[in-house]
Amino acid sequence: MAAGAQFGPRQIEAADLLGGRVEPHYIRVLRRLLGAHALAEKLTAEGYRRAAATVADPEIRRIAEKNLAEEKRHAALIYGLLAELGVSEEAADRGSIVLRRAPSFEAARCFAEQAEGELGLLMGNISLDMTGLIMIGVNYRDSSYAPHAFAAEAILEDEAGHDEFGSGALRAAVERMGAEAVGAALREWLPRAVNFFGPPGSGFTFDCLRYGLKQKDNDELAGLFLSVLERRLNQVGLEMPRLNNTYPHTIV
Ligand SMILES: [Fe+2]
Numbered sequence: 001m002a003a004g005a006q007f008g009p010r011q012i013e014a015a016d017l018l019g020g021r022v023e024p025h026y027i028r029v030l031r032r033l034l035g036a037h038a039l040a041e042k043l044t045a046e047g048y049r050r051a052a053a054t055v056a057d058p059e060i061r062r063i064a065e066k067n068l069a070e071e072k073r074h075a076a077l078i079y080g081l082l083a084e085l086g087v088s089e090e091a092a093d094r095g096s097i098v099l100r101r102a103p104s105f106e107a108a109r110c111f112a113e114q115a116e117g118e119l120g121l122l123m124g125n126i127s128l129d130m131t132g133l134i135m136i137g138v139n140y141r142d143s144s145y146a147p148h149a150f151a152a153e154a155i156l157e158d159e160a161g162h163d164e165f166g167s168g169a170l171r172a173a174v175e176r177m178g179a180e181a182v183g184a185a186l187r188e189w190l191p192r193a194v195n196f197f198g199p200p201g202s203g204f205t206f207d208c209l210r211y212g213l214k215q216k217d218n219d220e221l222a223g224l225f226l227s228v229l230e231r232r233l234n235q236v237g238l239e240m241p242r243l244n245n246t247y248p249h250t251i252v
């Protein structure tokens with residue numbers, strides 16, 4: 001439980017919200033958080049669809065199609081939670097229009113709209129699966145909103161597989177395409193990946209922490225991601241590109 005949080009893990013059910021037993025602002029914050037989560041899953045699914053259609057290797061295509069099916073299921077799960085709160089998928093996406101254009105969604109947007117081939121698939125995996133695994137595993141698994149915590153549990157099982165695929169795909173990409181090509185793609189994608197965690201110290205995240213809807217602030221999770229990724233890159237002989245310290249991050 002985040003220090004100072006008003007609610008512990010899995011303390012609140014949908015019936016508590018619908019029955020008016022929780023303050024209305026909790027519901028507003030939860031809806032916005034679920035809307036962002038649902039959109040991230042949906043754009044990740046679209047990216048896997050693009051990548052699966054443009055990858056030549058049949059085994060990699062098979063995995064991309066499996067991941068696509070799982071990401072679609074994740075999106076449906078989170079949109080389902082919103083539906084329970086009276087928010088349709090269309091209404092949720094309308095509420096996320098500004099977010100979709102924000103630096104924090106550039107990775108998801110680029111994966112959905114541009115990523116192609118094996119390198120695009122790998123960059124989407126690093127930017128969305130690796131980061132998502134941390135967000136869901138650290139923040140949402142212990143959400144005060146029980147239905148989100150249970151959904152996070154279910155998603156995590158799949159994401160562990162996506163992460164395993166990603167670490168193998170990174171090694172294979174370096175062997176097939178060379179460290180230089182993978183390094184160049186990383187310099188393009190790493191800022192997007194880190195920015196996916198969102199700005200540190202925002203009022204919205206403060207509310208999420210206060211309500212136990214998140215456990216850690218965005219910059220803590222981003223730091224965790226960078227340390228895991230650096231280890232992974234070094235194992236295959238790649239250097240970690242250097243980023244500036246302020247959000248939105250860029251390469252220095
Ligand atoms: Fe997912």
Ligand SMILES: [Fe+2]
Pocket residue numbers: 044071128129132158159162
């Ligand atoms: Fe995933």
